[in-house]
Amino acid sequence: MASKKRAAQRGATRRPEKAARREWHVPAWIRSIHWSWVVAPVLLVGLFLGGREMVDRWTIQDVRVTGDLTVWNAADIISQVGWIKGQGFFSADLQGVYDNVLSMPLIKEVRVKKRWPGYVEITVREDIPMAVWNSNKLIGISGDLMAIPAHLNVDKLTLIQGDIEYMDKAVKDYRLIQQALAPVQVNVRTLSLTETGSVELDLSNNWRVALGRKNIEARARRLLKVMKRLPADQVAEVDLRYGKGAAIRWQPQQEKG
The missing domain is CATH 3.40.50.11690 (Cell division protein FtsQ/DivIB)
Structure with missing residues (x-):
C-alpha cells in the first residue's frame, strides 16, 4: 500500500528570532566623576597660575628699618637689601633679606616681616x-x-x-x-x-x-x-x-x- 507523502511547504519561512543583546550604560554620576578627574586639576593649575600672576602685581615698594642703632643706620641696612624692591609681595625672598642683614658685622638679632600693602619691615638689634x-x-x-x-x-x-x-x-x-x-x-x-x-x-x-x-x-x-x-x-x-x-x-x- 503506497504511503502518501507530506507535501512540502511553500512560501517564505520565518527565521528564528535572535535573543536581544543587553547593553550596559555607564551611569551619569560615574561619567561626571570621570570627567572631574581630568578637568579639576587643569582648573586648579589655571587658577594657581592666574592667581599668582595677579597677586604678583603687588610688589615690594619700600624697606623700613627699626631698632636701636648706633654703629649702623637705617640707610646702611636698606642699601644691603635694596634688591628686594620690585619683588612680588607674596613671593618676596624674606629669608634672603634676613641672611643679608644678619651677615653685617655687629648685627646680633634680625626680624623681617611683610607689611601690607607693599613694604618690608626690618627690626634689628646691634652687638656692642x-x-x-x-x-x-x-x-x-x-x-x-x-x-x-x-x-x-x-x-x-x-x-x-x-x-x-x-x-x-x-x-x-x-x-x-x-x-x-x-x-x-x-x-x-x-x-x-x-x-x-x-x-x-x-x-x-x-x-x-x-x-x-x-x-x-x-x-x-x-x-x-x-x-x-x-x-x-x-x-x-x-x-x-x-x-x-x-x-x-x-x-x-x-x-x-
Missing part, C-alpha cells in the same frame, strides 16, 4: 664693640669675632693680641680685669697673651703689668690694691706672678738741673 682682635677683627660684647665695619673708629677700643686658641680665655680675662679696675677708672689699652697663655697688660695709666696664666681675677684685685697705694706716675711695671705681693719697677729718676 668691645675690643679689637689682632688689629684686624672686632670682638663684640657677646664674644663674637667679626669684621671691622669700614666706618667704625676703633682707636679707643682695647687691643687684644694672641693666638686664636686663646681668644675665649682672653675675652674672659679682659672682662675680669676691667671689672676689677672700675673703681680707679683705669682702662686696659692692650692685653697680650704669650704662646703659653700668660697675660700681659698695657694700662691707660702707662703701667706695664704681668698677670701670668692663672688666678687672673685674684691678681687683678691685687693690682687694684697696688694702684690705690702707689703713685701712678712713679711706677713703670708691676709683676703679679707671685703667690703674694708684687714686684715693682719704678720709673727712672730724672736729675734736676
Whole structure:
C-alpha cells in the first residue's frame, strides 16, 4: 500500500528570532566623576597660575628699618637689601633679606616681616664693640669675632693680641680685669697673651703689668690694691706672678738741673 507523502511547504519561512543583546550604560554620576578627574586639576593649575600672576602685581615698594642703632643706620641696612624692591609681595625672598642683614658685622638679632600693602619691615638689634682682635677683627660684647665695619673708629677700643686658641680665655680675662679696675677708672689699652697663655697688660695709666696664666681675677684685685697705694706716675711695671705681693719697677729718676 503506497504511503502518501507530506507535501512540502511553500512560501517564505520565518527565521528564528535572535535573543536581544543587553547593553550596559555607564551611569551619569560615574561619567561626571570621570570627567572631574581630568578637568579639576587643569582648573586648579589655571587658577594657581592666574592667581599668582595677579597677586604678583603687588610688589615690594619700600624697606623700613627699626631698632636701636648706633654703629649702623637705617640707610646702611636698606642699601644691603635694596634688591628686594620690585619683588612680588607674596613671593618676596624674606629669608634672603634676613641672611643679608644678619651677615653685617655687629648685627646680633634680625626680624623681617611683610607689611601690607607693599613694604618690608626690618627690626634689628646691634652687638656692642668691645675690643679689637689682632688689629684686624672686632670682638663684640657677646664674644663674637667679626669684621671691622669700614666706618667704625676703633682707636679707643682695647687691643687684644694672641693666638686664636686663646681668644675665649682672653675675652674672659679682659672682662675680669676691667671689672676689677672700675673703681680707679683705669682702662686696659692692650692685653697680650704669650704662646703659653700668660697675660700681659698695657694700662691707660702707662703701667706695664704681668698677670701670668692663672688666678687672673685674684691678681687683678691685687693690682687694684697696688694702684690705690702707689703713685701712678712713679711706677713703670708691676709683676703679679707671685703667690703674694708684687714686684715693682719704678720709673727712672730724672736729675734736676
